[in-house]
Amino acid sequence: MKIIKEVEKILKNAGIEEYSLEAKLIVLELSGQSLEELYINNLAPKNIDKIFETAQKRADTKKPVQYLLNCAVFMNDKYYVDENVLIPRDETELLVRECFNLLKDKKDKIDVLDIGIGSGCISCALAKKLKDYELEILGVDINTQALRVALENINNLNLTRRVILRKSDIYSKIRDIEKFDLIVSNPPYIPIKQKEFLQKEVLFEPKSALFASDSEGIEFYEKIVKGAKKYLKPEGFIALELGINQAPLVQDLLKKDFKNIKITKDLSRIDRVISARLNT
Numbered sequence: 001m002k003i004i005k006e007v008e009k010i011l012k013n014a015g016i017e018e019y020s021l022e023a024k025l026i027v028l029e030l031s032g033q034s035l036e037e038l039y040i041n042n043l044a045p046k047n048i049d050k051i052f053e054t055a056q057k058r059a060d061t062k063k064p065v066q067y068l069l070n071c072a073v074f075m076n077d078k079y080y081v082d083e084n085v086l087i088p089r090d091e092t093e094l095l096v097r098e099c100f101n102l103l104k105d106k107k108d109k110i111d112v113l114d115i116g117i118g119s120g121c122i123s124c125a126l127a128k129k130l131k132d133y134e135l136e137i138l139g140v141d142i143n144t145q146a147l148r149v150a151l152e153n154i155n156n157l158n159l160t161r162r163v164i165l166r167k168s169d170i171y172s173k174i175r176d177i178e179k180f181d182l183i184v185s186n187p188p189y190i191p192i193k194q195k196e197f198l199q200k201e202v203l204f205e206p207k208s209a210l211f212a213s214d215s216e217g218i219e220f221y222e223k224i225v226k227g228a229k230k231y232l233k234p235e236g237f238i239a240l241e242l243g244i245n246q247a248p249l250v251q252d253l254l255k256k257d258f259k260n261i262k263i264t265k266d267l268s269r270i271d272r273v274i275s276a277r278l279n280t
């Protein structure tokens with residue numbers, strides 16, 4: 001299709017690595033037409049001006065295409081995203097799958113706490129995977145604007161009865177009587193000192209979603225693990241996404257109160273997810 005090729009050319013000339021994928025995304029999203037419609041019916045795409053304008057903006061500013069389109073795909077669902085939330089990453093799918101595996105044999109109502117819910121991608125995808133279970137996920141975030149985005153996605157995916165939201169600084173607004181079968185989090189984990197080495201695209205994402213203030217990026221893991229014992233049901237689980245080289249450090253944090261520690265690698269062979277069960 002000519003227009004896709006033309007958009008590809010703009011992006012490729014600007015050094016955008018995934019130019020082919022992004023060109024399709026821009027054309028399909030902004031024309032509102034499917035590839036089949038564009039190819040088979042040989043339709044002229046709608047919104048041509050907007051398509052070129054967006055491609056040019058992507059080329060000139062390097063702002064991630066997901067922010068330009070206000071749309072990201074995670075586990076086959078579309079999510080509204082803007083610069084208040086992290087763009088959902090493919091690796092996070094591993095975390096959702098691990099959560100599902102930990103919970104799939106439960107017979108009673110399942111309670112989950114998602115710390116740092118952001119766009120809502122983990123909670124929504126997990127709620128969809130556990131669609132046949134009685135389930136309530138409480139998603140917390142320190143950022144009110146992120147909670148607005150999560151709410152929009154929860155509404156769009158018809159999950160309002162299963163995913164609820166609260167503003168909280170980690171556990172600050174969790175009541176003592178609230179207990180969970182699983183605490184899940186993909187916390188900010190990039191050591192702030194690495195900021196200067198990041199791709200320009202990443203710096204469009206909210207700093208509060210990316211950075212930890214300590215040199216190893218584990219301040220959030222420390223806080224989350226320390227409080228988990230108080231808020232987990234007996235034999236409850238914890239599941240956390242990890243940054244590069246953080247697995248041994250987080251494993252050490254978990255050793256005191258947790259057993260069955262499991263680490264899962266991503267496709268690049270990086271230790272990406274750690275999970276464990278509370279000692280009783």
Ligand SMILES: C[S@@+](CC[C@H](N)C(=O)[O-])C[C@H]1O[C@@H](n2cnc3c(N)ncnc32)[C@H](O)[C@@H]1O
Nearest residue numbers: 116117118141142143169170186187188208209
């Ligand atoms: C790495 S993002 C993860 C977002 C989403 N869960 C995902 O996986 O795409 C981390 C999230 O934690 C939130 N956050 C940062 N500090 C927090 C805190 N002290 N308490 C609660 N949430 C926090 C950020 O606002 C951000 O939405």
